[in-house]
Amino acid sequence: MTVVDVTQNAATQDFRSSVRAWLGAHAPAPVPGLTAEEQLRRAREFQAALYDAGYAGITWPKEVGGQGLTPAEQQVFSDEAAEYDLPVYPFSIGMGMCGPTVADLGTPEQKQRYLPKLLRGEEIWCQLFSEPGAGSDVASLQTRAVLDDDQWVVNGQKVWTTNAQFADFGALLARTDPDRPKHAGLTMFIVDMHAPGVTVRPLKDMSGRAPFNEVYFDDVRIPVGDVIGQVGGGWHAAVTMLGHERVSIGATRKPKSNPLEFASLVELARRLGVAGEPAQRERLAELYAHERALELFNTRMRQETAAGDPPGARGSVAKLAGALQLRRAIEVAGQLAGADAVAWEPDDARAAELALGINSAPASSIAGGTNEVQHNIIGERILGLPKEPQVDRDVPFRELKVGTQREGGRR
Numbered sequence: 001m002t003v004v005d006v007t008q009n010a011a012t013q014d015f016r017s018s019v020r021a022w023l024g025a026h027a028p029a030p031v032p033g034l035t036a037e038e039q040l041r042r043a044r045e046f047q048a049a050l051y052d053a054g055y056a057g058i059t060w061p062k063e064v065g066g067q068g069l070t071p072a073e074q075q076v077f078s079d080e081a082a083e084y085d086l087p088v089y090p091f092s093i094g095m096g097m098c099g100p101t102v103a104d105l106g107t108p109e110q111k112q113r114y115l116p117k118l119l120r121g122e123e124i125w126c127q128l129f130s131e132p133g134a135g136s137d138v139a140s141l142q143t144r145a146v147l148d149d150d151q152w153v154v155n156g157q158k159v160w161t162t163n164a165q166f167a168d169f170g171a172l173l174a175r176t177d178p179d180r181p182k183h184a185g186l187t188m189f190i191v192d193m194h195a196p197g198v199t200v201r202p203l204k205d206m207s208g209r210a211p212f213n214e215v216y217f218d219d220v221r222i223p224v225g226d227v228i229g230q231v232g233g234g235w236h237a238a239v240t241m242l243g244h245e246r247v248s249i250g251a252t253r254k255p256k257s258n259p260l261e262f263a264s265l266v267e268l269a270r271r272l273g274v275a276g277e278p279a280q281r282e283r284l285a286e287l288y289a290h291e292r293a294l295e296l297f298n299t300r301m302r303q304e305t306a307a308g309d310p311p312g313a314r315g316s317v318a319k320l321a322g323a324l325q326l327r328r329a330i331e332v333a334g335q336l337a338g339a340d341a342v343a344w345e346p347d348d349a350r351a352a353e354l355a356l357g358i359n360s361a362p363a364s365s366i367a368g369g370t371n372e373v374q375h376n377i378i379g380e381r382i383l384g385l386p387k388e389p390q391v392d393r394d395v396p397f398r399e400l401k402v403g404t405q406r407e408g409g410r411r
Contacts, residue, residue, distance in 0.1 A: 012072050019080045022053055027084040040166055043087040047121025050088075057095075057119045064103060065116035071302030085255045093163050094118045094125030098171045101241040102190075105229040110190070114169065126167035127245070128158045128191065128215060129238065133402060135160075136373050138173070139182045139235060140402040143217065145174040145189065147224075152176070152189065154197075154220040162367075164200045164213040167193045171241060172222075173234050178398040185397055186234030188241075190226040197221075207359040243315050245368045259350070259357040260329040262288050268354070269336050283332045290328060294321050313381035320374040323364040330361050 026049055028042060050056040051065075058074045060066020067073075088095075099118050102110055117123040134141040143156025154174055164170065170191045177185035193200070197220040202210035229237040258264060266284060269275040275284075298318055301311045311318070333354060334341050341358060344351030365371045379385040392400055 012076050015069075015073050016076045016080065019055065019077050022055070023080055023084060026053070027086060030085050036166075039087065040090060043090045044121045046087050047091055047119075051120045056121075057099075057115075060099075060103065060115070060119070064111050065119045071305060075299060075302060082255055085257050090124050090163055090166060091118070091121060093127050093167075094123075097127055097241050097245045098125040098169075100244040101171065101188075101237065102228060104240055105237055107225075109225070110228070114190070123168040124163060124166055126161050126164045126170045126193070127241065128161055128164075128170045128172040130160045131157060132159050136370055137402075138238065139186065140400070141173060141175060141186070142402070143172075143174045144178075145176050145187060145222070147176075148221075150224050152222045152224065154189070154191070154217045154222060156217050158215040158217075160203070160212050160367075161200075161215050162212045164193065164215050165202060165210070169193060170215075171228060172217075173238055175397065176231060176234070179396050180232070181394050182392065182397045182400065182402075183235045184232065186238065187231050188228040188234045188237035189222050190228060191217075191220065191222055195220050195222075205360070205363065207356050209360075242369065243310075243312060245315075245319075259354040260326060260333060260361060262291050262329075265329065265332055265336060268333070268350075272336060272340075274336060280336060283335060287325075287328055287332050290325055294318070294325055297321065313377050316369070316374040316377040317382070319368055320371055320378070323371055323374075326361045326364045330358050333358060 026046075028046060031042075034042070047056065054067055055077055057064075057066030058069050058077055059071055060068070062068040095118065099115055102114055106114070114123070118125060129138050129141070131138075131141050131143060141156075143154065143158065145152040145154045147153075152174075154172070156174065158172075161170075170193050172189045172191040173186055174189060175185050176187040179185070191198070197218040199216040199218070201214050201216075203212055203214055204210045205212075229240075255261070259268075262284070265287065266275065269280055269284060274280045301314060301318065305311060337351070337354060340348075340351050341355060344355065369377075376388065380387050
């Protein structure tokens, strides 16, 4: 399939002009020193403004509050938005992963209840998959959901949960039938993050921030109508969500002001007086070539999706390529900045941002599935290579010895 730049026709050019004008008038300038509550308030206000202007859920169906437009318009908006540091991060999990999964598998009532509020910024979502003993092998999870009349009672622990500290709802993967093999006994639920028994605790990474959390569930009750998909169909729902996640992570355009983006690194080279050095020019040119190739690959996936060919496992290609691109950017940044990448003057905000970006970037090789997991998916599902041996696929989960397995309760 040939990649055609469908963002250059008359209709999308008109859309581009309207987006550019609206962002120029409404994109808020970054304000340093805001509290978490103030940042969240600004994010909700801006998301509501996006929705009112017709730029939230650009490709989502109109019946759930979206705009019903094509991936071409989404690409145009992403291109224009990259000129700004927009306060939309709290909605990234909901917009990129949970919302699309509810749109795919949810009941009509769930779609009408949750998706419009997500698009308007009224509710924030998180994804509750990973556990201390179930990360890359998420099907080994031990959080249990037991049916009690018309409610499910959940006990267990999740970890590395981004945005849980301010989420209103979460997409929770739990084990509902330990007598079936580990992939077959799972169910996905919508869980109210403010419900009794839900405890959220922040986790700091090496950047000093706490972008993710551990979450405990102690006898948390979930109505039977809040199952996403089918009872026992949690693995299918999880694969659906992970597909959306990997496409979202791989295709997300970072602001050009991001210290590890090509444009920012070119500016850094100029500021340090090394932009004319042949070795640095070669490194920057190589980084640009990979960045542009990734953009074109994501464009192709959007076009194929619009033509009725969803990316499926190819989302892992985008996710892996994005992680490798960040690794290249870290190497170039270190070669450009030298010692300034690890030690800088207290008043040098740009150097501090670069160091923060370098410290935060390795997470891209882990979040959403490690690079090794992506290699396996690409090898098995795209290249048709033999699967790795898996002796536990048909064994009832109750008979497995995994992680810190024990019945119910806090771990």
